Amino acid sequence: MLNKLSYNGPVTQLSGDERPDDRTAAPARLSGADRRRQLIGIGLRMLTKRPIHELVLDEVAAEAGISRGLLFHYFPTKSDYYAAVVRAAARRLVRATEPRADAPPGEQLVEVLDTFVAFLERRRDLYLALFRGASGGADYLVEIYDRTRDVFTERTITGLGPVEVTPELTLVVRGWFSFVEDVALTWAQDRPFPREDLLRLLADALPALLITAGHPEAARAATRPA
Amino acid sequence: MLNKLSYNGPVTQLSGDERPDDRTAAPARLSGADRRRQLIGIGLRMLTKRPIHELVLDEVAAEAGISRGLLFHYFPTKSDYYAAVVRAAARRLVRATEPRADAPPGEQLVEVLDTFVAFLERRRDLYLALFRGASGGADYLVEIYDRTRDVFTERTITGLGPVEVTPELTLVVRGWFSFVEDVALTWAQDRPFPREDLLRLLADALPALLITAGHPEAARAATRPA
DNA sequence: CCTTCCCTTGAGCGTTGCTCAACGCTTTGC
DNA sequence: GCAAAGCGTTGAGCAACGCTCAAGGGAAGG
Numbered sequence: 001m002l003n004k005l006s007y008n009g010p011v012t013q014l015s016g017d018e019r020p021d022d023r024t025a026a027p028a029r030l031s032g033a034d035r036r037r038q039l040i041g042i043g044l045r046m047l048t049k050r051p052i053h054e055l056v057l058d059e060v061a062a063e064a065g066i067s068r069g070l071l072f073h074y075f076p077t078k079s080d081y082y083a084a085v086v087r088a089a090a091r092r093l094v095r096a097t098e099p100r101a102d103a104p105p106g107e108q109l110v111e112v113l114d115t116f117v118a119f120l121e122r123r124r125d126l127y128l129a130l131f132r133g134a135s136g137g138a139d140y141l142v143e144i145y146d147r148t149r150d151v152f153t154e155r156t157i158t159g160l161g162p163v164e165v166t167p168e169l170t171l172v173v174r175g176w177f178s179f180v181e182d183v184a185l186t187w188a189q190d191r192p193f194p195r196e197d198l199l200r201l202l203a204d205a206l207p208a209l210l211i212t213a214g215h216p217e218a219a220r221a222a223t224r225p226a
Numbered sequence: 227m228l229n230k231l232s233y234n235g236p237v238t239q240l241s242g243d244e245r246p247d248d249r250t251a252a253p254a255r256l257s258g259a260d261r262r263r264q265l266i267g268i269g270l271r272m273l274t275k276r277p278i279h280e281l282v283l284d285e286v287a288a289e290a291g292i293s294r295g296l297l298f299h300y301f302p303t304k305s306d307y308y309a310a311v312v313r314a315a316a317r318r319l320v321r322a323t324e325p326r327a328d329a330p331p332g333e334q335l336v337e338v339l340d341t342f343v344a345f346l347e348r349r350r351d352l353y354l355a356l357f358r359g360a361s362g363g364a365d366y367l368v369e370i371y372d373r374t375r376d377v378f379t380e381r382t383i384t385g386l387g388p389v390e391v392t393p394e395l396t397l398v399v400r401g402w403f404s405f406v407e408d409v410a411l412t413w414a415q416d417r418p419f420p421r422e423d424l425l426r427l428l429a430d431a432l433p434a435l436l437i438t439a440g441h442p443e444a445a446r447a448a449t450r451p452a
Numbered sequence: 453c454c455t456t457c458c459c460t461t462g463a464g465c466g467t468t469g470c471t472c473a474a475c476g477c478t479t480t481g482c
Numbered sequence: 483g484c485a486a487a488g489c490g491t492t493g494a495g496c497a498a499c500g501c502t503c504a505a506g507g508g509a510a511g512g
Contacts, residue, residue, distance in 0.1 A: 029477070029490060051363045053279035057469070067492050072470060078279075128361075128368075135358045137277045142354075167418050171409055172427075178408035179435070183401035192393050201398075201439055208434040209405070213427055255459060255508070283500070293461050298501060 028065060036074055036084075039064055043085035048126045051133060052082050083140050089130040090148045093119055099155065109159035109222065112152070113180070113202055117195070120184050128185065152177050156206070163218040172213040176206050254291060262300055262310075265290055269311035274352045277359060278308050309366050315356040316374045319345055325381065335385035335448065338378070339406070339428055343421070346410050354411065378403050382432070386447040398439040402432050 030038065042063050046055055057078060061071045075081035097115040099108040120127055131148070134141035153173050157165060180202050187198050210219035256264065268289050272281055283304060287297045301307035323341040325334040346353055357374070360367035379399050383391060406428050413424050436445035 032490075035490080054364070056467085058467090066490095068468095068470085069472085069493070070491055073490080076470085078469065132358070132361045133363055135354075135361065137359050138280070171412055171418075174412060175405045175409035175431075179401045179405040182404035183397055186397055186400060192397075204438045205401075205435055208438045209431055212430045212434045258459075261459080282498085284498090292459095294499095294501085295462070295503085296460055299458095299460080302501085304500065 032074070035064075035066075035070075039071065039074060039081070040085050040088045043081060044089060044126070044130075047082070047085055048129050051129070052078070055082075057081070079138065079140070083144070086130050086134050086141055086144050089126060090144050093127070093131075094148060094151050097152075099159075105159050105161040105221070109156060109206075110199070110203060112155050112159065113199060116152070116180070117184050117188075117199065117202070120181075121188050124185065124188050149174065149177060160218050160221040163215070163221060166215075168213055169210075169215055169218060172209050172215070173206075176209050179205060179209075258300070261290075261292075261296075265297065265300060265307070266311050266314045269307060270315060270352070270356075273308070273311055274355050277355070278304075281308075283307070305364065305366070309370070312356050312360050312367055312370050315352060316370050319353070319357075320374060320377050323378075325385075331385050331387040331447070335382060335432075336425070336429060338381050338385065339425060342378070342406070343410050343414075343425065343428070346407075347414050350411065350414050375400065375403060386444050389441070389444040389447060392441075394439055395436075395441055395444060398435050398441070399432075402435050405431055405435075 039060065042060050043055075046060065046063075055078075057071055058068060060081075061068045064071070071081070075084060096119050097112055099111045099115075103111060131145055134145045153170060156173050156177070157163070157169070163169070183202060184198065187193075207219035207222040210216070210222060265286065268286050269281075272286065272289075281304075283297055284294060286307075287294045290297070297307070301310060322345050323338055325337045325341075329337060357371055360371045379396060382399050382403070383389070383395070389395070409428060410424065413419075433445035433448040436442070436448055
């Protein structure tokens with residue numbers, strides 16, 4: 001998606017190294033939406049490698065082949081740009097792990113887990129840099145992180161089927177997600193045991209925690225068919 | 227500890243507003259160690275309120291009543307300063323939650339949990355800003371965060387008594403700590419139910435997860451005396 | 453009293469976030 | 483077709499901030 005710009009005009013060289021002398025290509029006039037996408041795509045890649053305060057906007061502009069001024073035209077502030085990139089990453093994650101609507105509740109849970117772990121396997125560094133990094137940063141970032149987690153919590157509760165939703169239940173499900181996040185991220189480092197074992201461990205942890213929290217009926221719904 | 231400098235000379239005004247005209251106090255020559263402590267104390271307070279890239283070193287120097295140059299004398303780089311502050315916060319956390327060595331294993335576990343929650347209650351914003359913020363930042367920060375979590379993981383495993391330490395066990399204990407961290411932090415926001423219930427939930431979650439992971443003997447050790 | 457040590461200063465430099473007025477290509481309306 | 487409006491784009495320029503460096507000055511030891 002990063003490089004697939006639907007604009008019909010000439011497109012700048014997005015990937016590949018720079019060629020300072022080679023200015024044969026047109027200056028690349030993109031539509032506002034496409035330019036934003038391109039810039040966010042660059043940010044997604046760069047912020048994966050280094051934290052914000054080491055990110056230099058000049059580099060972003062240079063890589064996009066535009067002037068600094070234009071960058072500020074789209075993102076008035078560095079924080080705006082950062083927030084946009086994190087938001088884009090969040091949207092990506094949410095969309096990549098969307099469960100099929102037609103799947104039964106019990107399977108939806110496993111499916112969300114499966115796709116989430118798959119996402120972490122593919123984009124571990126991105127996840128760490130953009131989400132975990134956001135979790136303790138400025139307020140506008142924390143909100144993005146929290147909202148994204150809310151989506152997963154909500155999906156999980158939906159996957160439980162019809163249960164009474166108490167504050168405690170939400171708390172435990174959220175906590176379970178933290179457990180999943182941490183264990184999966186650590187596991188993805190060197191994959192010390194098979195993927196299936198990990199998924200089983202993570203899936204079984206939910207009913208175990210629900211029972212601990214005094215929600216046996218929800219636990220029963222979360223227990224996968226043996 | 228923040229303002230208790232053991233230096234016997236005159237001490238700069240650490241807290242309170244600035245008085246640009248009032249230069250009656252001596253320029254405050256501190257020892258290297260005390261100056262570091264003072265600067266780190268200021269950073270601890272400031273970084274709790276805003277993320278690093280919004281932290282201006284001029285302000286730090288101004289609040290300490292020293293020139294910018296001196297700040298760079300002690301911390302050659304802004305990252306160095308940041309790392310030192312985070313490290314100090316980590317040390318504080320570790321020390322504040324140190325279990326009594328003479329307590330039996332079973333009680334040590336509850337004790338660590340109790341003091342940890344107490345710390346989060348007192349310093350929730352500091353914890354969020356400095357640790358969670360560090361968990362996805364630059365490498366040197368991630369390391370501090372990880373090492374601190376290692377301490378808790380180790381303490382917890384020690385609290386389990388003599389059990390076989392497998393990579394999976396470590397993984398689950400670490401994951402449990404993530405659960406604890408998240409649930410406690412969320413709980414501390416508005417304390418929707420009594421503290422004892424929280425502690426019970428967190429404590430019971432450990433054996434539940436250990437059983438899930440196939441470590442019943444460790445789970446038995448983690449089960450608090452009914 | 454002199455020497456040494458080191459805490460401390462302040463001027464100054466380069467980078468970087470950000471502003472602003474203007475340019476030119478594209479599209480719209482006549 | 484032609485002029486006007488719209489919008490993507492530029493580049494000079496400013497202020498803030500991280501960081502350097504040579505030198506000042508008080509305290510401690512002989």
